[in-house]
Amino acid sequence: MKKTLIALALSSAMSVSAFAADSYTIDSTHTFPSFEISHLGFSIQxxxxxxxxxxxxxxxxAKTxxxxxxxxxxxxxTGLADLEKHLRGEEFFDTDKYPTITFTSSKLKFEGDKLVGADGEFTLHGVTKPLTLQLDHFKCGxxxxxxxxxxxxxxxxxLKRSEFGMAKYVPLVGDDVKIVIQVEADKD
Structure with a gap:
């Protein structure tokens, strides 16, 4: 009897926490991952x-x-059709072979009640590596x-693009790439 009560208590606690997380769908009209990279040392493109x-x-x-x-x-x-065609090609993103860039994480980072980052896996150009996103702004309402x-x-x-098999023109075109992602998501 005691074991049954403990099992029942554990299963109900697990089902409560399973339903405590809210699900959100990214609003693609307000989410635009962007990048910044040095171009020949003259400018940041x-x-x-x-x-x-x-x-x-x-x-x-639960901070999860x-x-x-x-x-x-x-x-x-990029605002330049010829450059975009070049970036889609084999020397850079090779989008025919690697059509999707992904980020997945199940390790969100909180400071108190504030979400400040996420440790996850980033896949680019067919290569997956750990990546930490830092949040400098977060709001729900x-x-x-x-x-x-x-x-x-x-x-x-x-990140270093060469670590993802995109080393063409390094160091003239920078190896360090800054990623900036503004994201909005609606509760399901």
Missing amino acids: RGRFDKTVGKITLDPV GSIDVAIDAASVD AHPMTKKPRCGANATAT
Whole structure:
């Protein structure tokens, strides 16, 4: 009898925590991962990706959650059609062979009640490596127009593109790439 009560208590506690996390769908009209890279040492060039989808779960009470994001590599946008064609080619993103860039995480980082980062796996050009996103902005609340719950953040990270098999023109075109992701997501 005692074992049955303990098992029942544990299973109900586990099911409560399983339902405590909220699920969010990324709003692709307000989420644009971008990058910054040195060009011949003269300037910092920027580009972004126009198509991003994904899901985020968040349980601020338990300080847990997950991120699952997919970026369409062919949606690279620099404002220059010829450069975008070059970036989609074999020397850089090789989008025919590697159409998707992903970030997945089940290790969200909190300072007190504030979400400040995520440790995860980043896949680019067919190579997967650990990556830590740092958040310098995070907010959840009711969207002022739709009145629906929404969360938003600004995340940054830096990686070496050569570690992902994209070493063409290093060091003339920088090896260090800063990633900046502004993201908004609606509660499901």
